[in-house]
Amino acid sequence: MRVKYVLSEVLVGLWRNVTMSIAMIITMAVSLTMLGASGLMYRQVDDMKDLYYKNIQVSIFLKTDVTDEQREQVNSKLEVDPLVSDVIYVDKAEAYKRFQEMFQDAPDLISAVKEDSLPPSFRIKLKNPEQYKNIYDQYKNTEGVDEIVDQSKLLDKIFNILTAIQNIALAAAIVMAIAALLLVANTIQVAAYSKRREVAVMKLVGASNWFIQAPFVLEAVVAGLIGSLLGLVALIAAKYLLFDGSLKALEGLLSPISWGDILFIFPLMAGVGGLISAATAWITLRFYLRV
């Protein structure tokens, strides 16, 4: 009976003030969608970092007039360097071969470059790709080294953009969350006001505090959960329309977002939505009902 009473009070409560309930649910949904998107992006960026950085190399180009002695010195230094996991030496001939392969569609370009003009280089793999800076500092002034190029520099730019988008989504989620919380607090106040007579009688005859508060708190929780469901729908739509639709061309570049990822992020959204609105409602009631 009591459970039934509480549940029917929740539905009546949401319906009594339906425009406010809808506003509360929509802001909650937008906020949680942003939160979910930001969470997905976080996993996405992690996945992509794994994928790309594993294959990334740092190239140390030597001067074309490097002496064998200088080269040998760099080589032996690299081989014992604790930051380096793998070293390949690409000599002038090898570099020319690679150049030919890379530009096989442009024979003019190939014929314009002499075999001798391409610099020899060390292609090294780092144990931790983020330690590029150390390598750079160590070798840039070594005799015979011309230039050090880090492929991850380019990737860093991409990742910086992705991280920025992620942060924007998170910031939007927080701003919307504040709006949602204020709406929850307002809705609960209105609900408590419209039930003030019942609440007064309940307090008078000694109804327990949880029994007085439960319908209001659950009202907020239900709104939060509906909001998170809408957020889930929005994320599914985004995957369907954006990633499987207009951004399909970038498939090779972006690691795909699986349905599993989205389902994995949903409990987070529902949990945050439910818990935060419950806490807000509870705090509002403490001030408003003084129970």
Add this chain to the structure above:
Amino acid sequence: MTKTYPKASRPSLDNVSVSIEKGEFVFFIGPSGSGKSTIIKMLLHEVAPNKGRVVVNGKDVTSMRSWKRPHFRRSIGCVFQDFRLLPNRTAYENVAFALEVIGKTKAVARRVVPEVLELVGLGGKEHRYPHELSGGEQQRVAVARAFVNRPLILLADEPTGNLDPDTSIEIMRLLDRINRTGTTVVMVTHDSNIVNQMRRRVVEIESGRIVRDQARGVYG
């Protein structure tokens, strides 16, 4: 005990000591602002005294934690001048609501509520809404709601304040009957007529002090 409200120039109750025995019927009388209602509020654990103790039913409630208050309230029934009924519920539902929100089942309500409505003389009017009842009848519903849980104490804060003299007397008969079941009745009133007719213990308060405490007393 002493109670001073913040911002008040003088205490609402100044060093007042009063003891009420189980099963007694006590009137608190005195002009408005004399501190009568503060006593009721203290008995309900709504306000706490600045000095002194409030003991209800052998328990010191002065420093009772607020989360224990709901359970404590179940041993006290309350009736007010303005009835405080729920307008969208019938007489039966108003009384049953008080039972259900403290965890009694519908079955219990079905057994107990008609009984208590019969006791207060509202047999046959169970399904009327408050606006379909006279003032006296509404107050009977309020008394039924206060009494349905068989409280040890019934607090009545000017229960006849909104009623005409004849109806007031009927309500007093009802409170008297409830008192005879062993329930302690504490009533705050301005109504000299009633106090004079009932001839019960009268405690008169003026400016926060007890000026008279008389068994079988009269008003003024």
